Amino acid sequence: MNASVLPPAKLTLGPVLFNWKPEAWRDFMFRIADEAPVDTVHLGEVVCSKRAPFFDKYIPEVAERLAAGGKEVVLSTLALVMTERERDGVRDLTADSGGFMVEANDIAAAAALNGRPHVVGPFVNVYNEGTLAYLAGMGAVRVSMPAELPAATIAILAAQNLVEIEVQAFGRIPLAISARCYHARSRNLHKDGCQYVCAEDPDGMPVDTMDGKPFLTVNGTQTMSYHYLALLAELAELRRVGVNRFRLWPHHCDMVAVARSFREVLDGTLSPDAASTRLADLAPDAEFANGYIHGREGHRLVEDDLAIL
């Protein structure tokens, strides 16, 4: 297919997975609203329900500013729902989202949205066409792919033409979620008395191997990659097989400039190589990886062209 006949590619930003200072989060989102060339912005606490009260009060004004900036606002639900309070939160959001689209990040949230258009987030296991068809039948209109899926699988799912398929393209990769808080544990604390120590690491707490090799990152109850996912050279091939939406995970760097880089690559006005150099400048401490999309280990940086049969 010729690039000129592809539908325009879209960019999704967020939700912020880290525990930023609420005012810093608000101001970050204001700037995204005003300046970032993204189509959709996700709000809502996905990782730890203990953080949500601090951000909830700013969501209306942030959502309003984003909408004024021409962005679609999507409200994301918590990934791991266990307690009464967490269940109530999902129930309230799925019952009345104030007119915003909701992203279900566990199957219970998708069930609560059954029959209404919704997004299925990357924390729901959609690995095959059977599950995709079932969720589409429940009203999913967009499905964000789990991080570990290779391009070959994503291409098969996109070819079903049932929903809009989104692929993660930038940022530390969410790898696991737990009932246990490792941020608290690293300070000899428990989750109940965590003192919100996760706020000390706005891009996550690095986890090194015993011989000093960077490996993972901890974000409260979530474990993430150390490496930053960066799909640039892969975008064209993914678009060729029907993926037209890419997600950027927010980091403590100039995300407006990051979004611009991706936008320009998708528009064909910036080469993937030049964008790669730019990302390295924007996130100078980041090491980049793209292994999963190539069907390899998630931490790998594969130089070969992505070729989907």
Add this chain to the structure above:
Amino acid sequence: MTAENVELVCPAGTPAALKAAVDAGADCVYVGFRDETNARNFPGLNFSRPELADGIAYAHERGTKVLVAINTFPRAGKPEIWHQAVDDAARLKADAVIVADVGLCAYAAKTHPDLRLHLSVQASASSPEAIRFYHQAFNIQRAVLPRVLTVPEIAALAADVPVEMEVFVFGGLCVMAEGRCALSSYATGLSPNMNGVCSPASHVRYVERGEKVVSELGGFTINTFGAGEPAGYPTLCKGRFEANGKLSYLFEEPTSLNTLAMLPELIKAGVTGFKIEGRQRGRAYVGAVVKAFRQAVDAIRRGEAPPDIDLDNITEGGRQTAGAYERSWR
């Protein structure tokens, strides 16, 4: 729930382990086919179709049920491998299949409406709403709960859903929500969800460095052992890592779940199935653990406290934990 209704659900990775579990008093044995359709897809493990037929005959003659785990997530483009596994389990008269994937649940419910479905722990159904979804959509009869819940949370859940609850009572323990962990594939390219393996042996190396032995997974150091210290298996989340300037077992110590002393509490919480982990274990291990839990459940049925049975010599690193069942674990 009373002790009378409780079932011991026991692992069998081989026909020999199946016999050991049945002979030691298992109420149910759970098994997998010898391929990527189950979450213990290890070399030398699991059942061919004829082996499963023989195993089911052996178990059924002795009043034991056989459950077939088909609990990985079917690979796009190849769903027929997983569909065939469900068809074969139904044909061989398995008492239930244990499934996790929404699409596979839908296939099983539609194609084999009389086949009993258990929801695998890999589905990570952690709330009444999640479990009710699988029950209403696919008529799931039992849910294996993710190892993230406390006993009071399990009790609240059991009171609120129309299906049986099964919980892990012994063996290896995931510290992440099951079915939602890509740590293994990040390091090795192979994952529980896609390949049925976690921290696969094919990617493990033990390297001598001077006096020390280093255990590696996918080239990442997971732990280091001094001279004479037994080198444990490098399961990723049970490794030692440096974070916040400190070397520690950040995620979890090498330890085994052991809830022998908590069984009465779990029965009171409304649990039906007591699941023992370990399809990768040999028949001696399976026999010993099943025997211990059989004795404990029988004692509870007689109105006695569960006996204090020493399982130290077969737990990982000789250490035991009640895991997430106790709130302080979090």
